Amino acid sequence: MDKSRFSMLLLEPGEIYFEDYSCVFKDSESLNEGDSRQGRLKLCSKSLVFEPREWAHPLIKLHFRDCVNISVVHPQTTESPQNVIMIEIKQYAEMLEENILAPYKFKYEKRTFYIFFDFASADETVSQMHQLQRASSLNAPEHNSMVATILHSRYMRMVFDPVMMDDFTEEIVCELQAEKISPLVRHQGKLALTPTTLYFQPFSNVESGLEIYSAEDSAVAHIYLTFQSEDDRDRIYDILEQSSSVHLEKIHAQETTLQWQNGIVSNYDYLMHLNCLADRSKNDLTQYPVFPWVISDYTSSDLDLDNVDVFRDLSKPMGALNPDRLEKLKERYYEMSDPKFMYGSHYSAPGLVLFYLVRKYPEYMLCLQNGRFDHPDRMFNSVKDVYNNCLRNMSDFKELVPEFYDTNAKGDFLVNKYQINFGDRHDGTKVNNVALPPWADSPENFVIKLRKALESEYVSRHLHLWIDLIFGYKQRGEEAIKANNVFHHVCYEGAVDLDDIYDMNDRHALEVQIMEFGQVPKQLFVRPHVRRVTHQIPKALQGDLEENGAVYRIECTHSIQLHKEEVTWALRQGSRVISVGKDGTLKVYDTILKKQIRSVILSATPLSSCVIMDENIVAAGSWDNEIYLYDVDYGRVVESFRAHDDCVSCLLWLDKERLLISGGYDGVVRVWGNAGRTGQALRGLRAEFDHDEKICAITYKRGRHDIDIIAGTSDGEVVVWSLAARAPRHKVAVHSGAVAALCFVGGGHRVASVGADGALSVTDLSVCDSVYHKQLSERAAALCWEGARVLWLGGRGGALLQWDALRAEQAARQPAHHDVINSVYYDEATNTLVTASKDKTVKVWKLISSS
Known part of the structure; x- marks a missing residue:
């Protein structure tokens, strides 16, 4: 295998x-004697790591502090090998033997190793090693200072390699020294910014920060960078913000808070949002996102989320939950x-963090604890035991x-999937998977139930109290004292100004203490956080016309009556309005000419829906089980x-x-790949998804590497x-009657739907549960999302x-038709709505912003 086993985590x-x-x-x-291994030698600031080509052999790590002698071996004869160095060492470590992840083997014995370089100069490499060996004899602050000097010298000599660029003629707008951050690892290198691309070239040939999240279809989804100064960071951000090739999404904290408050954003998403605002990132273990314990019952056979006694008191920090301990x-x-x-x-x-995640990221724990795992009895062995210990x-x-609430990962952090030998506990049992509470029958089930608890009515009503403790006004000061929420002063942002500490030893000690002890998140709120409204809004909507809060005024520009029976679907393409109806006909109306330009009877039975496939091809679905393709x-x-x-x-057309x-009353959703190629449609069947009930509505979500097809059925x-x-990802019972229409709203994992039960529901598919459910003042039969803020609903009364x-x-609420609105279609190009009704008319509505 060609893939390297070496990692910075070693x-x-x-x-x-x-x-x-x-x-x-x-x-x-x-060269002809002894155990000879071909491979690569890694020169690092504190050690040398040899990675053999053969995976059966372990990697060997030689710390400079343990080296007795590093010298060039001069050839005795002209036939003797050239470019050889000798390393005498007191002890060394072996890692990843047979490529098995396990604690390092420390060899406490004197050894002498010889390194035969294929290309490098032994004299030059030994000179660099001697420099780093001298640095290893210094105390930590002086060592760091010396390595920083070496690093800066390398940076000044480093030239950005244009071979990295997509186009070597690109002009470099800005070039800076930076570090790419991942858990426990800092990749030093050079950042280059061109008008179209951001490049990072590491110093090796294989914390004023900037975190960049890319669009879903980007090859690199996320990068976390740190710079030498805030000025460098701000300079890069300003260039990105002003670049015509970059479209930064503006996220307003108050807007997201309001969306969460009203149930549009789930509790999970909102907590992730707050962690991000507070500079918490999964790439930084010292500031990892923090989530609350919400369940206190880990002994019952069933988890009853309707019983408030199963929940933890979110108004108190963990240290204040036990009155006896709190008194002490x-x-x-x-x-x-x-x-x-x-x-x-x-x-x-x-x-x-790694206490919880050691099974998922064992290499992080080995890195953090110098090649060792924790004592078996101190590991995360039981959820119940850990919670009790925290009390x-x-x-x-x-x-x-x-990860405790991440349903996508299915609780993989609870499983010893790598079959690592973590050792035996005091009772002789081996450390393996985490013991779950009786109410969870699998790690996936455990996480799903915790996620439902997090999104529950009780937590939604009380989560703001926990936010006050962690991110808000009870985080520090007098309010923190009143709330029994006081931690060591060095863990608070701004409590210690390291720039004012000139003694290198004192500064280093504080840096280590801050990193190892933990850091309180950046304070986001100085007043009590708003509470989330309950899902059941007590007062009903009143009034026939409620225009005061309207985002748009709407104006009917065309009223089209071409069909002899009710119109089931209508859409717009440019100046054309295309509609189908129960009379089996497809009609095309031109809004410029203001007349019908096409009319065709496609079927003797009603037509249910239509989509534009190409510029001129319309697909129409019929009650006679057929799909018709019509060239306009x-x-x-x-x-x-x-x-x-x-x-x-x-x-639906992608x-x-x-x-x-296509969706059918036979309970099947089918995906066709050759539709439009004459005679090839049936051969192009790409997939079919079976359901127990009729398919009433379909929509889709395009992700980074996949497409989700979402179907609404007649059983809700x-x-x-x-x-x-x-394969199915999720199945959620949303409505007590048939799903009438559905669409994605606001991006992410949320889908809005209306049903025969008269409700509007917003379902978070990552939670597999409804985050908003509202009985409408009148039942809706159609639904569409305008792409920014507004859901348009077609009422059964014609509103x-x-x-x-x-x-x-x-x-x-706008009176629009005299009977049921069967479909509502939003055309982004013209900023218009097209509605189709049982009253045999199609109407076009111009949207006018109310602001």
Whole structure:
């Protein structure tokens, strides 16, 4: 295998990887004798790491501090090998033998190793090693200073390599020294910014920060950079913000808070949002996102989320949940001299994060603890035991990490999936998977139930109290004292100005203490946080016209009556309005000419829906189980094919993938790849998804590597299918009656739906639960999202309802038709709505912003 086993995680946290060399590693001076291994030698700031080519052999790590002698071996004869160095060492470590992740093997014995370089100069490499060996003999602050000097010297000599660029003629707008951050690892290098691309070139040939999240279809989704100064960071940000090639999404904290308050944003998403605002990132274990314990019952066989007694008191920090322990902590607090603290350990620190995640990221723990795992009895062995310890232990107050609520990962952090030998506990049992509470039958089930608890009514009503403690006004000062929420002063942002500490030893000691102890998040709120409104809004919507909060005024520009029976679907393309109806006809109306330009009877049975496939091709679904393809320009049917065993109820066209998706009353969703190629449609069946009930509506979500097809059924379920895997992701019972219409709203994982039960529901598919459910003043039969803020609902009484997703309320009600509105279509190009009704008319509405 060609893939390297070497990782920066094999180094000490913060250690720098400078160079690597092709070489032969031996324990004999002669190339023809002894154990000879071909591989690569990594030159790092505190050690040398040899990576053999053969995976059966372990990597060997030689610390400079343990080296007795590093010297060039001068050839005895002209036939003797050239470019050889000798390393005498007191002890060394072996790692990843047979490529098995396990604690390092420390060899406490004197050895002499010889390195035969294939290309590098032995004299030059030994000179660099001697420099780093001298640095290793210094205390930590002086060592760091010397390595920083070496690093800066390398940076000044480094030239950005244009081979990295997509186009070597690109002009470099800005070039700076930077570090790319990942957990426990800092990749030093050079950042280059061109008018179109951001490049990072590491110093090796293989914390004023800037975190960049890319669009979903980007090759690199996320990068976390830190610069030498805030000025450098701000300079890069300003260039990115002003670049025409960059479109930065503006996220307003108050807007997101309002969306969360009104149930549009889930509790999970909102906590992730707050962590991000507070500079918490999964790339930085010292400031990892923090989540609360919300469940206190880990002994019952069933988890009853309707029972408030199963929840933790979110108004108190973990250290204050046990009154007896709190009294002892307060006694100690009042006896202290200033600066006082109540808790001698933190709720989030690198060691605590990896305590939870060691099974998922064992290499991080080995890096953090110098090649060793924790004692078996001190590991995360049981959820119940950990929670009880957090309630009783005088030095354990930790909260949770997002992985406890991440349903996508299915609780993988609870499983020893790498089958690592973590050792035996005091009772002889091996450390393996985490023991779950009786109410969870699997890690996935455990996480799903915790996620439902996080999104529950009780937590939604009380989560603002926990936010006050962690991110808000009770985080520090007098309010923190009143709330028994006081930690060691060095963990608060701004409590210690390191720039004012000139003694290198004192500064280093504080830096280590801050990193290892944990850091309180950046304070986001100085007043009590708003509470979330309950899902059941007590007062009903009143009034026939509620225009005061309208986002848009609407004006009818065309009223079209061409069909002899009710119109089932209508859409717009440019100046054309295309509609189908129960009379089996497809009509095309030109809004400029103000007249009908096409009319064709496609079927003797009603037509249910239509989509634009190409500029001129319209696909229409029929009650006779057929899909008809009609060419508007030539005025003829180019193909028809039997798509279902019962009527075709809904259609969807994915232009980017060239896929036609159909839903039928036979309970099947089918994906067609060759629709539009005459006679090829049936051969192009790409996938079919079976359901227990009729398909009433379909929509989709395009992700980074996959497309989700979402179907609404006649029994009120919303079912999510992965197109790539041809398998179901989620199934959620949303409505008590048939799903009438559905669409994605606001991006992310949220889908809005209306049903025969008269409700509007917003379902978070990552939670598999409704985050908003509202009985409408009148039942809706149609639904569409305008792409920014407004949901448009077509009422069964003929009214067009404007629903403000930001405020989670009906903003306006406009009488539009004399009967049921069967479809509402938003055309972004013209900023118009097209409505189709049972009253046989199609109407076009111009949207006019009210602001």
